[in-house]
Amino acid sequence: MRTLVYLCIGILFGITMFKSEAASWFRIYEMFKFESFHMYGIIGAALFIGSILVQSIKRFKIKSFYGEKINFAPKAKGFKRYLFGGIIFGLGWALAGACPGPMFTLVGAGYISIFIVIIAALLGTFLYGLFKDRLPH
């Protein structure tokens, strides 16, 4: 039953990514060119409503659907890893035009070449795991 819930949430996410064109390489390019409000509107609206929801859950101590207390794990403190990791991610995001959610959306949409991006992203993740201890965090 819970698996079905996760699957439906994923389907909703996939449809949203595809239909909003957030999974389109062109929209990512256009965003970094500041030539359209579209992507900023999506991220901004998600953030505006998302923060109201998260802050409400915290303030009113809302329980989950299964009656559990909701914990928000704070991100580990740090600066370098977020800045350097973020910059590397941004370079890749602009080049491949896909981030880790939309990558999978594009598989479903039938774009075979996206497998190259996914396999490379897996390799990138693996390389991080290998060199993690030698990187500034």
Place this chain on the structure above:
Amino acid sequence: MNWIYEPWPWYIAGPMIAFIMFLLIMVDKNFGMSSNLRTMCTICGAGNKADFFKFDWKAQKWNLVVVSGTIIGGFIGSYFLSTNLAVAIHPETISDLKALGFESAGTAYLPTELFGTEALRSLKSVLVLTIGGLFVGFGARYAGGCTSGHAISGLSNLQLPSLIAVIGFFIGGLTMIHFIFPLLF
């Protein structure tokens, strides 16, 4: 109901993403896509090479189910909910892209020059996709999250590390588009 076949505007898509994050929180989970890449590495046996991949991946099975849904969602969105796949980007963006050699700008969902089956025969497009993917995977793990984990979940929870990461995303993205693209294309 015809609007559903049109591209969804930001004021539908943005709230929808917030709603998806909310649903995941309400079922005791969290919204973050890139951690699936780590889980997939672990399943492929990366734990034998690096301790970073030694963890109980079964605890992350739920997120792999979400990703499977994302694939199905892409299929439904593309084959059942769309009549025209061309992305109507800004006319100025189209002329910029045409000047760079992307003739498919304004007529397709993804640039055929990079993603089309013809492009698979070009070493350059394969390299662009490979390096792009490599950086996305490496950077997401280094920063501890991607667009969903930092830009949406982290910032919604007012996390300073997520703000630093998102600033990094934009430094990287702007550098790529404004300084590296003119050298590449």
